Every structure is written in C-alpha cells, then in structure tokens.
Amino acid sequence: MYAFDYHRARSLEEALKLFATLDEATFLAGGHTLLPTMKNRLAAPENLIDISALPELSGIGMQGGVLRIGAAMTHHAVAASSLVAETIPALAALAGSIGDVQVRHVGTMGGSVANNDPAADYPAAVLSLGAEIETDRRRIPADDFFQGLYATALEEGELIVAIRFPVPETAGYGKYRNPASRYALAASFVSIRDGAVRVAVTGAGKNGVFRWEAAEQALMGHCSASRIADLRPESDALLSDMHADAAFRANLVNVVTRRAAEHLGGASIV
Amino acid sequence: MTRAKTSAVRKASDSAPDIAWRWDDAPPDMDYVREALFRHIGKPVARKEDKRLLTGKGRFTDDFNLPGQTYAAMVRSPHPHARILGIDASAALAAPGVLAVLTGVDVLADGLGPIPHNPLPKTNFDMKLSAPGGGAPFIGPHLLLPADKVRHVGEAVAVVVAESAAQAMDAAELVDVDYEELDFVIDALDAASGSCPSVVWDEVPDNVFVETHFGDREATDAAFARAAHVVEASFHIDRVTGVPMEPRAALAAFDAESGKYTLYAGSGGAVRQKNELAEVLGIEPKSLRVLSFDVGGNFGTRNRTYVEFGLTLWASRRVGRPVKYTATRSEAFLTDYQGRDLHTTVALAMDAEGRFLAMRADNLSNVGARCVSLSPLSKGSGLITGSYDIPAATLRSRAVFTNTMCTQAYRSSGRPEVTYAIERLVEIAAKQIGMDPIELRRRNMIAPDRMPYRNAVGQVYDSGTYETNMDQAMALFDWDGFAARREEATARGMLLGRGLANYVESSIGSPRERAEITVLPDGRIEVVIGTQPSGQGHETSFAQVVADMLGVPVETVTIIIGDTDVVSVGGGSHSGRSMRHAGTVMAMASSELLAEARRRAAEHFDVALDRIERDGDQYRVAGTNHTVGLFELAALPSGPLAVARTNEMHTPVFPNGTAICEVEIDPELCHVEITRYATIDDVGRCINPMIVHGQTHGGIAQGVGQAMWELCVTDPDSGQPLAGSFMDYGMPRADNLPSFDAEIAEVISPTNPLGIKAGGEGGTTPALATVTLAVLDALAPLGVTDIKMPLTPNTIWRAIGEARQQEKGVME
Numbered sequence A: 001m002y003a004f005d006y007h008r009a010r011s012l013e014e015a016l017k018l019f020a021t022l023d024e025a026t027f028l029a030g031g032h033t034l035l036p037t038m039k040n041r042l043a044a045p046e047n048l049i050d051i052s053a054l055p056e057l058s059g060i061g062m063q064g065g066v067l068r069i070g071a072a073m074t075h076h077a078v079a080a081s082s083l084v085a086e087t088i089p090a091l092a093a094l095a096g097s098i099g100d101v102q103v104r105h106v107g108t109m110g111g112s113v114a115n116n117d118p119a120a121d122y123p124a125a126v127l128s129l130g131a132e133i134e135t136d137r138r139r140i141p142a143d144d145f146f147q148g149l150y151a152t153a154l155e156e157g158e159l160i161v162a163i164r165f166p167v168p169e170t171a172g173y174g175k176y177r178n179p180a181s182r183y184a185l186a187a188s189f190v191s192i193r194d195g196a197v198r199v200a201v202t203g204a205g206k207n208g209v210f211r212w213e214a215a216e217q218a219l220m221g222h223c224s225a226s227r228i229a230d231l232r233p234e235s236d237a238l239l240s241d242m243h244a245d246a247a248f249r250a251n252l253v254n255v256v257t258r259r260a261a262e263h264l265g266g267a268s269i270v
Numbered sequence B: 001m002t003r004a005k006t007s008a009v010r011k012a013s014d015s016a017p018d019i020a021w022r023w024d025d026a027p028p029d030m031d032y033v034r035e036a037l038f039r040h041i042g043k044p045v046a047r048k049e050d051k052r053l054l055t056g057k058g059r060f061t062d063d064f065n066l067p068g069q070t071y072a073a074m075v076r077s078p079h080p081h082a083r084i085l086g087i088d089a090s091a092a093l094a095a096p097g098v099l100a101v102l103t104g105v106d107v108l109a110d111g112l113g114p115i116p117h118n119p120l121p122k123t124n125f126d127m128k129l130s131a132p133g134g135g136a137p138f139i140g141p142h143l144l145l146p147a148d149k150v151r152h153v154g155e156a157v158a159v160v161v162a163e164s165a166a167q168a169m170d171a172a173e174l175v176d177v178d179y180e181e182l183d184f185v186i187d188a189l190d191a192a193s194g195s196c197p198s199v200v201w202d203e204v205p206d207n208v209f210v211e212t213h214f215g216d217r218e219a220t221d222a223a224f225a226r227a228a229h230v231v232e233a234s235f236h237i238d239r240v241t242g243v244p245m246e247p248r249a250a251l252a253a254f255d256a257e258s259g260k261y262t263l264y265a266g267s268g269g270a271v272r273q274k275n276e277l278a279e280v281l282g283i284e285p286k287s288l289r290v291l292s293f294d295v296g297g298n299f300g301t302r303n304r305t306y307v308e309f310g311l312t313l314w315a316s317r318r319v320g321r322p323v324k325y326t327a328t329r330s331e332a333f334l335t336d337y338q339g340r341d342l343h344t345t346v347a348l349a350m351d352a353e354g355r356f357l358a359m360r361a362d363n364l365s366n367v368g369a370r371c372v373s374l375s376p377l378s379k380g381s382g383l384i385t386g387s388y389d390i391p392a393a394t395l396r397s398r399a400v401f402t403n404t405m406c407t408q409a410y411r412s413s414g415r416p417e418v419t420y421a422i423e424r425l426v427e428i429a430a431k432q433i434g435m436d437p438i439e440l441r442r443r444n445m446i447a448p449d450r451m452p453y454r455n456a457v458g459q460v461y462d463s464g465t466y467e468t469n470m471d472q473a474m475a476l477f478d479w480d481g482f483a484a485r486r487e488e489a490t491a492r493g494m495l496l497g498r499g500l501a502n503y504v505e506s507s508i509g510s511p512r513e514r515a516e517i518t519v520l521p522d523g524r525i526e527v528v529i530g531t532q533p534s535g536q537g538h539e540t541s542f543a544q545v546v547a548d549m550l551g552v553p554v555e556t557v558t559i560i561i562g563d564t565d566v567v568s569v570g571g572g573s574h575s576g577r578s579m580r581h582a583g584t585v586m587a588m589a590s591s592e593l594l595a596e597a598r599r600r601a602a603e604h605f606d607v608a609l610d611r612i613e614r615d616g617d618q619y620r621v622a623g624t625n626h627t628v629g630l631f632e633l634a635a636l637p638s639g640p641l642a643v644a645r646t647n648e649m650h651t652p653v654f655p656n657g658t659a660i661c662e663v664e665i666d667p668e669l670c671h672v673e674i675t676r677y678a679t680i681d682d683v684g685r686c687i688n689p690m691i692v693h694g695q696t697h698g699g700i701a702q703g704v705g706q707a708m709w710e711l712c713v714t715d716p717d718s719g720q721p722l723a724g725s726f727m728d729y730g731m732p733r734a735d736n737l738p739s740f741d742a743e744i745a746e747v748i749s750p751t752n753p754l755g756i757k758a759g760g761e762g763g764t765t766p767a768l769a770t771v772t773l774a775v776l777d778a779l780a781p782l783g784v785t786d787i788k789m790p791l792t793p794n795t796i797w798r799a800i801g802e803a804r805q806q807e808k809g810v811m812e
C-alpha cells in the first residue's frame, strides 16, 4: 500500500467539496474492493474520502412503487431488510449471498455498483430490474450505466447516492459460485415487470454484466425454464479463465438462468 | 470412538527383520512404561494452549518488535528464467528512509554460503536416492540472493532495508534490474524430455539430477511375462501450496559487542534453522539464537530455511539495527515452499484370479528451481505398493529442476501421490478383470500375520490390521446403504458416487531428539523438547506423557520449546515424528528421573534402594509411614532434580487406514458436494484422541482441498503463476465438508516404547484418491473413466463432454 491521507466526510456536500479540492482523491465506502487493490499496489490514491457514514447515502424506503436503497447500505442491511424481502425477495437473497458475513457487514451496494466487477452480484439485479442510479447530479438508467469491465457511466467525482429499483411483478436469482473466490462464476437475475421479461447475467460476460436478450424473448409471455432448455449465449462474448472456459460458462449461464426462472420470488444459490 | 486395542501379532519368520524396541538396552525404570496403567495417556485432555491462543496471547513472529528496528522488502523476479545483467539501486538508495539495498553481488562479496538444505532423507531406513549414474546429486546452491540468474518467478534478487515497511516496499519498486530473458520450463515431463531448451543449472544439462532404480528387475519382468492381466496408468499429482494462516516472518538482530545474532522466526524447528543459518553466515551455531514460539500453520512449508531469514540476519549486521520482514499473502503464494508435483506411471501384473504379482513404477518429482528436499520422492518411492502384498516391483525415481518455486515435503510428504496411484490402478484393474474392487483389494491386502512385512522395494511395515481397517471403515460409512442413497439421489437428478482408498504411510523423520526434565521445588515440572508445534497441541499431549511417567497431575507439567538458547537438540516437527520421538525420549528421560528420585529418597531416609516404593509422586520406605514427595526431593540440598537425555531412533513406523468418501454431483452445474466421509486411522498408541481427531479432520480437509480445489496454476505461455491470491486459489472450507465419521484404531507399534505411530497425516494421505474415485464412480454412468485433479466444475463438465463425444464416436 502506498501512503495516503484519510478524510471522513460528514455530509454529501462535504464529500463533494473534499473531492474537488484534494489531489488524486477517491471515495471510500466499505473498502472491501478498494483496500485490497491498494494493498496489492494496483491503486494509489493520495486521498481517501470516506463516504460510508453520509446520511444522504443511508436508508431503505419506498417512493411511489420504487424501492430506493441508499448507496452506503451494506449488503447485510439489504439482506436483512423486511421491506426488501417483501418487495423484491430475490434482491434480498442476492445480497445475502455476497461473500461472507464479514464482507456483508462492510461492503456497500453503491461500492459494488460503482466498481462494476464482472463477477459482482448487484449489477445483475440493477440491470435486470431496470433500476436507476441516482447520483449527486442526475439519474442514470441501468441500461446506460454499465459500460464494460469495471467501467460505468459515472463521471469524475460523481457519487452514487442511491439505487432506485422499480418493484417488479416477480424476480428470481440463480447463482453458481466460484469455488475459490465465491463471487459468481455465473449468475442470472430474471425479472418480470409490466409483462416484460428481463434477464441480466453476471460473472460470465467478457464485458461484464449483460442482458441476455435471446432468453428474454424466449421467456416472454411465459417465464418457464423449459423454454430456454437448449438456449446458450454465444461463447465468443463470454469470459474464459482458469476457473471456467467460455463453453462451460455458456452452459452455466443456461443453468443459472433456468434456475432463476424456476425460483421466481426467491433464489437458487449454489 | 476408540476401537479396542489390538496387539500386533508378530510372526518370527526368517525374513522378518528385527524392528522391535530393545527393552534390554533401555534405561532403568523404563519397564514402567510397559506396565503403566495410563492415567492421562489416552484421555481427551483439553488443550492447554487454547486459552492463550484464543485470547490473543499467542506469540507469533510478527508480534515481536525490537527497539530501533528497521524493515526489509524484497525485490522479486518477474521472470521465470532470466540472466541478471545488472542491478541499479541508486534510485532506491535515494528514496526516503532507505538504509541499504543488498544484492547477490554483495552476498558473494561478504562470503555468505548457500543454505545447506541437506535434501536427502538421512535415517538408515530411508530410500537412498542418488545422481544419475550414482553419487551425490547436485542440488543447486541456494544462495540468499542469486548473482547469475533468476530461476523462478518471485525469486528475491535484492533486499531493501528502510525505516518503515512502507518505505522499504516503495523503494523496492525503484530497484532497476536489467534482465535477459531465457527459455523457461514449468512441467517436469518437459524439463526431463532430453531436448528441453531451458537448462536450469548448467551443471545438469538435462535437468534430471536424481535417477535411482529400486527393486528386483528380473523377478518383476518374469512376473509381468507370466501375468494373466496387466494394467497401466499415468497420473500427475499436481502442485499445491500450504497456505498457513500466519505468513512467514523474521525479526533479526545483531549485537556487535558480543558478536551474537538473534532471530525470531516461526518455523518447524528452531534448531535446524539455527544450524543452517549459522553455516550460511559462516559463524558458530552458538553465536546464533533462534526463537520460534507460536506458529500459525506449517504443513511442511516452514520446515526448511528461507532466504529471507538469512537476509534479515545479514542485513541486521550490515545496517547495525534489527531488521524485520513479514511476507505478504501474495509473497506467500509465490514463494512459500510448495508441495507435491509428481508425475507417475504405474503398471500392475495380476494372475487369472486377480492376485497381484508385480508392479512397475516410474516417478518423476518436480523440485522446482533448486532441490530443497527429496523427502517427497523418497517417501513415495518406498510405498508404491501401498497396502498390498505385491511380491516383486521395480521403480525408477527421478527428480528434475524446473523454473518454478521449490517444492518441499508437504503434509504427508510423497504418500498421497503414491496412494493415489496405487488405489486408482487397483480400481482400473478391477474394472478390467471384472471383479468387485473391494474383493480385489481384500484378495491382496497384507495380512496381520505377515507383520513385520518387507515390501518389494524394501520398506518394513511394522504392524497393522489392514483388512480390519477396511471392514470397519465400510461399516462406519454404511457402505451397504449406498444403493438406497444412490436411488434417492438419482430421483433428485443427482449423481451419487463413493470412493474407497486404503493407505499405509511411513513416518520416519529426523532421527535425533532430546528431552530435559526438571522438577522444580515449587511443584512444577519443566520439559524442554526440540519439536515445534504449529497447532498440534504438543503442550498438552507431551505433558500427558510426562505426567503419567512421573505420576503427577498433567497441570504441573510445562513444555518448553522454540528457544535455541534453551533447546540444544531437536529434529523439529515433520513426517509425523513429534509424538513418537518426543514421547520416546521423554519416557526415557522420565525413567532416569524416577531412578534418580528413588536414589534420593533412599539417601534421604538412609535406607537401601530396594526398600523405596513409589506410589504416584510419593516415595515410601517399605513397611513404614516414611514418605517423601517428588517435589520435596527437588528441594533437598543435593541440588536440582533434573535429567537430560538424547535419543536417536531410526526405525520407521507405518500408520495405515482406510477412508471412504461419498459425493453428490449436480450434473448441470457440475458441482460436487461431499456428502459423507468415513475414516479409520491406525495411529498406534493414541495419547490424546481429541487432538488426534483434530489432526484427522484437518488432514482430510487438506487432502480434499487438493482433490477438489487447490492448484498452483501456471500460465504455460508466460511461466507466470496465476493463482496468486484467495480469489483464484481455492481452499477447503468448513461449509464444503460434511461432518466426518472418524475413528481411531490403536495397533500398538513394536518399534518404540509407547507404541506410537503417527496421527498428523493419515487424514490427508488417502483423501486425493477417495475423492477422485468417488467422483469417477458418480460419473461412471455417463461413461467417464478418467479425470484430473482438482475436480473443479469445469473439469467435470469437460470429462462428461469428452465421454459423450467418445460414446457418439463408438455409436457411429
């Protein structure tokens, strides 16, 4: 880890002001991605601005059919929220499947979405549910937000304040964990809203989370796993690494998507 | 939980070598061991060390700090093989806080020697390995820093010493090393091919530095010639690493006034570190004190000397201040001594009834860039025939250099590899001749009345009831209930499989051990011993032995380890040696102490020696009420009541057992769930069953880890290790393992007074085989007949796909 200065912001305004005035500044939420990266000397911010206690980034509530979750809410807070469990149980199950107990008590939704790790869980839910990313300056639709490996539509210094999830008719999550990291080797979030099916896949795409449109079409009107029994995404677009080659990932995407469709209103986590 | 004690049946046949403990030569009062009604031994006494460890009072290396201490960081090679053309340290030297940058040129200039690894196992009973054509093998000098070339990714080429750890790390990045990249080789088969473009050491142009042939070629050839059936198979038991929870660390100080060095460094045995590092530094061993107290995991990774230990010592003299080094987890993945990596080809000849006639094996060990230990190759060589009576065998054992991190004896050195080979071969044989694999095993297992049994490559198994192990393991596992369980799993769309493996392993280890026992007048007994626990509970189980011998409560006995100013001799902890060697020498020392106590009691009461009777720790004049206690005797003016005893013991023991694994595979995800695991382990006399069970459980997890997840993946194109963190190196976890059904068999070993074998490695030894066989059994209906470890989902998916392809091919 290189040397850096630490600043704890007490309000959104202060965080943004600090960012504007400090050199080489980075926001620090749970730090569960950022700190390991710094320890491995792969990131070298000069200033860390801790946003985990900002009141503006906190809270889980309903706003006219939209479930709004503050960016600084931990995975545990989401998993344990009765409001989330009542409205989008698959999202609560997803949050409860991230990492381990320690990770879930520290890592945040905003951090995960901003980081856009190709194997992270939240991006699949955000994209499938057609959520909006509410920042300090605008609202970004999920379809425009995720832009490739670790890349998002966020501008320099733009802070995620909350994620706004339109409540679907139903949704399901299917996930198969990487035996080493326990991140998703492949995971699929299937949701139905206003009759439309959206399938978002994480852990498998070369460019990170993606919508699997062929599956969406096949499931339209009747969201039954049997409809995609033989459907697989193109291997060309899939990740290939020591844990899973692209052909196996194509198989896994099929399996986890079917399991998501079979577990609407919940999740299948292996 | 403990199976009834069974005494080994000894048969006096001509060929039966004499391996029995010589009671006649034993010190006085030694018979007490034989007759003792053990009070503490055999009981699950709660671990004395746990409170300290669980309340954060452990003393691990990084917990120590010395005034004025500085910090070292390593500059490591990014290349698998490259010539060092030059090192420019000027920018690093100019960086804030930097005190020194030392390189391989400085190592040579200061006359530092290579680490004297002494890789050849040295007891009389070890399989003797030699260079091709005979003679001592060239092992590749292990200098603290190389001056000529780097031979693996991560090799330290320079050390930076600075005021703070962060400054040292920052400056290490500024050291500019000019490399000329060379051809590299990762896999042992490539390295030994005879036409490998990479030559790791010019002294060994074909990289093969050990080649030894064992066994009776004529008899083996003849048996193969008349065999009704022959099966052959090749396996690669790949590379893993130990991943101890505590990364290795060192804190060194040099006192210019006395010329003495001090090193805090957790290891598998401080005495070895002291002797080897003294040789590196060119100093008398007495000028170096090594301290190793609590050690957070070893598994073999810590039993050999690390360059960083020597570097901190040397640097502390160069900068005149203490120097500390603590490895990062990344450095641990890259440069902890690694394990396994054996290629083996085995063949088995059988008669028409499936009786084993002969075996051939060809074993090739990848030692990495230097030879640190030949224990894995040697140990495995002695056990190729496993638990079976195979009258003739030949074996070629070779070791080869590659551009990878060095390998070392890793938990159950060499044995899981050969157990995997023989157990898989037996299953293949059963399939080929159409016999039930259990029946085939039964037909060929070594019977108890053949003990002690000399196997075809010359190892003498001391005792054991192998078939009973198998029967009991099968009962424990509910072998017969499998069909119903499989039916139930099939109904859920799951594939159920089971795998059984018998094992026998040798525990040899460094032959010398010393115990010093002092009875203190205040009611305590101190025992100084040269083993080094890293979680095995020596402070408890050793105390049980001494307490029983001396007739005192176990709480009064304190075990002292890990400070070479106190511990002068000691073989450390490896090869399942600790309880057996320490137990024996502690029993011997105790018996001497008892004799001395009796003598003093006689003197005290001024009576003849034979009038003194002992009852626990009380000594009484027979027929009187004159008694004196052990601790009172220690307070008498005749001086401290203390004994010291050194013992050398070469005879190996052969722990053995049977393990069975059941797996359930989700054929869609290709996910394997281990649903059942049963094991019977003959550990000889069990001193503390709770501690032995703990060892068994951990051992199973470690073996299952290699079978299922663990692998040091290296990119063949770049030579770069790819599994450099927990993101990519899969560890066994509690929630991936079932509750184990483990039972201990106590077949008392005739080779040592307490009858001990070993209990630290038996969990690991068969696990690679049991898991793989279970997975193969589950996948058999899909046509899968072979698979490689680790059994990751992708591997299973590929195996299923290939079997489908083949079936298609057959149908077309």
Ligand SMILES: Cc1cc2nc3c(=O)[nH]c(=O)nc-3n(C[C@H](O)[C@H](O)[C@H](O)COP(=O)(O)OP(=O)(O)OC[C@H]3O[C@@H](n4cnc5c(N)ncnc54)[C@H](O)[C@@H]3O)c2cc1C
Residues within 6 Å of the ligand: A026, A027, A028, A029, A030, A031, A032, A033, A034, A035, A051, A071, A072, A097, A098, A099, A100, A103, A106, A107, A108, A109, A110, A111, A112, A114, A115, A117, A119, A120, A121, A122, A158, A159, A160, A161, A181, A182, A183, A184
């Ligand atoms: C052992 C372990 C296991 C894990 N397993 C999983 C898993 O199974 N699935 C999974 O999805 N994740 C997993 N994670 C990642 C975990 O969920 C992280 O917490 C998460 O990815 C990042 O959240 P954070 O709050 O820790 O962010 P930080 O590490 O603090 O920040 C990450 C990045 O996001 C930026 N950032 C943070 N908050 C904001 C914001 N509000 N607005 C703009 N930018 C912001 C930071 O500047 C930084 O660049 C694991 C992590 C660990 C350590």
